[in-house]
Amino acid sequence: MDKKELLKTAVKVRKGIVTAVHGAKAGHPGGSLSAADIFTYLYFEEMKVDPKNPKDPDRDRFVLSKGHTAPGLYSALAYRGFFPVEDLPTLRHLGSYLQGHPDMKHIPGVDMSSGSLGQGLSAACGMALAGKLDNKNYRVYCLCGDGEIQEGQIWEAAMFAGARKLDNLCVIVDNNNLQIDGPITEVCDPYPIDKKFEAFNFHVINVADGNDMDQLKSAFDEAKTVKGKPVCIVAKTVKGKGVSFMENQVGWHGKAPNDEEYATAMSDLEKLEAAL
Amino acid sequence: MSEEIKKIATRESYGNALAMYGEEYPNLVVLDADLANATKTGVFQKKYPDRHIDCGIAEADMTGIAAGLATCGKIPFISSFAMFAAGRNFEVVRNSIGYPHLNVKIGATHAGITVGEDGASHQALEDIALMRTIPGMTVVCPSDDIETKAAVKAALEMDGPFYMRTSRAASPVFNDNPDYRFELGKGITLKDGKDITIIATGVEVSYSMEAAKMLEADGVDARVINIHTIKPIDEDIIVKAAKETKKIFTVEEAFVTGGLGSAVTEVVSEKNPATVHRLGMQDVFGESGSWSALLEKYELDAKGIYNQIKKLL
Numbered sequence: 305m306d307k308k309e310l311l312k313t314a315v316k317v318r319k320g321i322v323t324a325v326h327g328a329k330a331g332h333p334g335g336s337l338s339a340a341d342i343f344t345y346l347y348f349e350e351m352k353v354d355p356k357n358p359k360d361p362d363r364d365r366f367v368l369s370k371g372h373t374a375p376g377l378y379s380a381l382a383y384r385g386f387f388p389v390e391d392l393p394t395l396r397h398l399g400s401y402l403q404g405h406p407d408m409k410h411i412p413g414v415d416m417s418s419g420s421l422g423q424g425l426s427a428a429c430g431m432a433l434a435g436k437l438d439n440k441n442y443r444v445y446c447l448c449g450d451g452e453i454q455e456g457q458i459w460e461a462a463m464f465a466g467a468r469k470l471d472n473l474c475v476i477v478d479n480n481n482l483q484i485d486g487p488i489t490e491v492c493d494p495y496p497i498d499k500k501f502e503a504f505n506f507h508v509i510n511v512a513d514g515n516d517m518d519q520l521k522s523a524f525d526e527a528k529t530v531k532g533k534p535v536c537i538v539a540k541t542v543k544g545k546g547v548s549f550m551e552n553q554v555g556w557h558g559k560a561p562n563d564e565e566y567a568t569a570m571s572d573l574e575k576l577e578a579a580l
Numbered sequence: 581m582s583e584e585i586k587k588i589a590t591r592e593s594y595g596n597a598l599a600m601y602g603e604e605y606p607n608l609v610v611l612d613a614d615l616a617n618a619t620k621t622g623v624f625q626k627k628y629p630d631r632h633i634d635c636g637i638a639e640a641d642m643t644g645i646a647a648g649l650a651t652c653g654k655i656p657f658i659s660s661f662a663m664f665a666a667g668r669n670f671e672v673v674r675n676s677i678g679y680p681h682l683n684v685k686i687g688a689t690h691a692g693i694t695v696g697e698d699g700a701s702h703q704a705l706e707d708i709a710l711m712r713t714i715p716g717m718t719v720v721c722p723s724d725d726i727e728t729k730a731a732v733k734a735a736l737e738m739d740g741p742f743y744m745r746t747s748r749a750a751s752p753v754f755n756d757n758p759d760y761r762f763e764l765g766k767g768i769t770l771k772d773g774k775d776i777t778i779i780a781t782g783v784e785v786s787y788s789m790e791a792a793k794m795l796e797a798d799g800v801d802a803r804v805i806n807i808h809t810i811k812p813i814d815e816d817i818i819v820k821a822a823k824e825t826k827k828i829f830t831v832e833e834a835f836v837t838g839g840l841g842s843a844v845t846e847v848v849s850e851k852n853p854a855t856v857h858r859l860g861m862q863d864v865f866g867e868s869g870s871w872s873a874l875l876e877k878y879e880l881d882a883k884g885i886y887n888q889i890k891k892l893l
Contacts, residue, residue, distance in 0.1 A: 361653065408651070408680050416651060417680040423672055426641045430648020430656075433633065437609070437654070457672070460641035467636075 305348050308580060310517050313383060314344040315577045318546045319570060320379030320392050324402070326566040327393025328375075331404070334556040335449060336376030338480035338515070338541040343380035345520045346445055355385035358412045364442050365431045367416045369424025369458075370449035370478065371405040372558070377414070378402055386413035422455025424448070425475065429461050432473040432534075443528075447476045451483030453494050459504070465534040466505030473534040474527045475506070479514065480543035482554045501536040514539025548572050586725075586753045590746035590783070591689035593728035595620025598657060598687075600729065602628050605736050611646055611658045613639045619659035619689045639664040643672040643684075650682040655736060661695075662688035662704035662745050670710050677741050678714040684742075685735045686711075691721070691745035692833035693861060693878060694783060699868035704745075705861045709838020711743040712811040718764060719811040720744045721832075721840075723785035726755040727808055730762035738764065747783045747833075749871040754786055767814035773803035776889070777821035780831040781807050781840045784860075787875070788831050790882030795889065802889075810843055818847045822854040829857045829889055833880055836860040857892050859885060 305313070318340045325331040347353065351364040368377050375395060382389045387401075394400035401410040405419030415431070418424040428446035435442050448458065465473055477497055485491045494500070498508045507530045509523045520539070527535040543557070544550030547569040561569055598610055598621060609631045616622045616634060625632035635642035639660050646656035658665065665688040666673070677684045688707060695703045711719045718740065722728040728746060735742040760768075770785070771792055780788035785806045792802040803825055805817055821828055828848065830841040841858030848854050861878060875881040879888050 365651075367648075416648065417675070420671060420675040423640075423644050423676050426644020426672075427648035427651070427676060429641070430645035430650075431652055432648075433645065434649050434652035434654055437630070438652070457638075457640045457644065460636075460638035461644065464635055464638065464641055464645065 307517055310344060310348060311580050312577065313348050314341050315573055315580070316383050317344050317376070317379045319573050320382060320389060321375045322547065322561065322566065322569045322573065324375045324378060324392040324395040325560045328396035329560050330396055331375050331560055332372040332558045333375065333561070334482070334543040334550060335370060335373040335478065335480060337545045337547060337550065338543045339373055339376050339447060339478045340545065341515045341517060341520060342447060342476055342478065342539060343376045345517060345524065347380040347384045350524050351445065352442070353413070355413065358386060362440060362442055365415045365428070365444045367424040367428040367444070367446045368406050368418050369428070369446050370421065370452050371418030371424065374404065374406050377406060381413040421449070421452045422457040425458050425461040428473060429465050429470060432465070432470040433468065435472050436470070442472070444473050445476065446473065447478060450477055450479045450481065450488050450494060450497065451491070453477065453497065454492050462501060462504040462506065469532050470534045471531050475534065475536045477536065477538045478541055479538055480541045482543045482557065484557050486554055497538050505533060506536040507533045509535065509537045511537055511539040514541040515545050546573055546576060587750040588725045588753060589748055589750050590722055590725065590728045591748055592620045593725040594687050594689060594732065594744070594746045595623045597729040597732035598624040599627050601733060601736055602631070605655060607653060607655045608736065609633065609649060609654050609656050611635055611642050611656055613637055613642045613660045613664065615660055619687065621659045639669050640672045643669050644676050646684045647676040647680070647682050650684050655683055655685065657685045657687050659687045659689065661702060662691035662707040663702050666707035666710050666743065667704055674714050678717055681716050681740055683739050686743045688743060688745045690748050692747060692782070693866045693874050693880070694747050694749035694833055694871040696748065696871040696874060697868050700865040703866040705835040705866065706838065707745055708810055708834050708840065709842070712843065714741070716740055717811065718742045718809065720764070720809050721782040722746065722808050723782055723806055724751050724755050725753045726760065727762060731808065734762060734764050745782065749783055751783045752786050754789070762808070765809045765812045765814055767817040768806040768808070769803065769817065770806055771802070771804040773801040773825065775801040775825060776827045776829060777803040777805060777825045778829045778831060779805045779807055779818065779821070779840070779844055781810060782833065784831040784833055784880060787880065787882045787885055791885035791889065794882065794886040800893065807840060810840055813843050813847060815847050815851060818844055819851045822848045822852040827855045827857065829859055831880070831885055832860040833875070834860055836862060859888050
């Protein structure tokens with residue numbers, strides 16, 4: 305996909321996020337929007353996946369360790385063709401397969417159930433290890449939150465990945481700098497994130513603007529060349545990116561827009577689309 | 581000289597079973613958290629070094645790794661002490677294995693008071709209670725070497741999460757008869773009886789058999805049932821006992837709250853109300869001591885079971 309198409313797709317994914325969360329009257333728009341470009345790049349450019357064969361044993365895998373940003377994943381999966389885009393507003397509704405957090409049993413394209421923070425990276429390690437045991441070439445991608453890495457299990461998993469030299473594993477930290485209780489530096493400062501992963505024997509790639517497709521491309525391209533080490537991409541992003549009143553606002557971590565806010569958000573995104 | 585009864589700890593049987601089935605099940609992989617020597621999976625490790633993964637002292641991570649392996653078609657057995665495999669790990673087991681109903685097997689060794697000298701910090705008394713609340717989780721507590729091996733085989737044959745608690749204490753091998761048949765969810769009547777029923781699990785099964793013999797000398801005809809699968813539990817065999825005998829006694833070396841005692845009581849109270857006395861660990865932590873001394877103190881050896889039943893009759 306060329307860059308313009310990717311940018312257009314990212315706007316669609318953002319619209320899907322806002323629509324889903326508005327339909328649910330609950331959910332997590334802030335961290336879904338900060339990672340929207342990462343979701344888009346992974347599902348439309350980077351990963352080998354086939355919506356017609358979502359369980360292909362040779363596919364690349366994705367684990368959303370920061371599972372509360374399910375609207376971002378669902379929107380990307382829907383636009384990629386795993387299920388109808390029209391279903392996005394049923395998010396979190398009783399009877400909908402679009403559960404509040406990723407559910408691998410019922411949602412096509414979801415490779416691992418998640419939601420309880422800190423657990424996804426271990427599962428991603430297991431998938432990467434299975435690939436090594438079976439001499440398969442698939443890659444495993446795992447998206448973590450910068451607040452999420454306060455969980456101790458993340459570092460158990462990071463130690464394992466480094467020790468086992470899982471070079472088919474690529475961790476992305478969505479470094480939007482905000483968590484529910486405030487800026488990550490004020491809640492319980494996890495910095496320096498890059499040096500921590502380096503110390504756990506990762507090859508670390510810092511991305512100055514994780515909402516920029518060119519920078520994401522160069523990071524993911526570099527990640528694929530690394531041998532003998534897992535990779536961690538620390539992507540600086542803007543929470544709520546693309547919706548003017550949500551950007552960098554901690555209050556939009558886990559809140560749905562009302563009808564009026566929804567209209568404003570969609571108009572913001574339409575302007576972005578028109579400018580492309 | 582009396583005939584010597586072969587004794588083997590079920591944790592040892594667990595390790596041997598894994599090694600035994602390694603060839604038949606090429607997708608079987610075994611994970612440990614720095615306790616391969618104690619969980620006895622070292623035998624498997626020696627035979628299949630590439631399929632044994634030591635995750636270090638990181639039980640939660642080991643559990644998640646197993647979940648990831650299972651999504652890729654592996655059949656992981658994760659091994660640790662029951663305290664960590666079920667206790668420390670509860671929420672990871674629930675969310676990373678139980679909720680997605682992944683084909684992960686949990687081999688929890690050192691369950692119950694019979695851990696012995698390590699003391700209360702390592703004596704998992706609540707693991708049955710914890711594991712049986714997880715939807716779709718099979719919970720097994722085998723009584724001897726033969727049953728443990730059969731349970732491992734059954735785990736390999738079924739799809740879905742499976743929890744097996746084994747013991748550090750040496751248990752007499754008594755299921756070595758040609759009629760023995762292991763089926764998940766089916767209790768085994770070891771001795772028929774018409775007065776009372778003793779329903780036991782794990783290492784307590786052989787003690788309960790001994791206690792039944794002692795009761796027989798007093799003229800009490802006790803039925804003895806081995807419940808190796810605590811979930812799904814064999815309701816029929818329990819209801820039948822409630823109908824045909826006057827009282828039920830459950831015996832386990834775990835907390836009666838949430839354990840076998842609770843599981844049996846739930847069935848009886850809903851299907852055929854009858855009196856159930858729950859023998860096991862009451863609302864107290866364990867302590868250090870040899871496993872035999874502890875069983876004596878908490879009246880969970882044959883004599884203790886006999887004494888408790890006599891008082892309650």
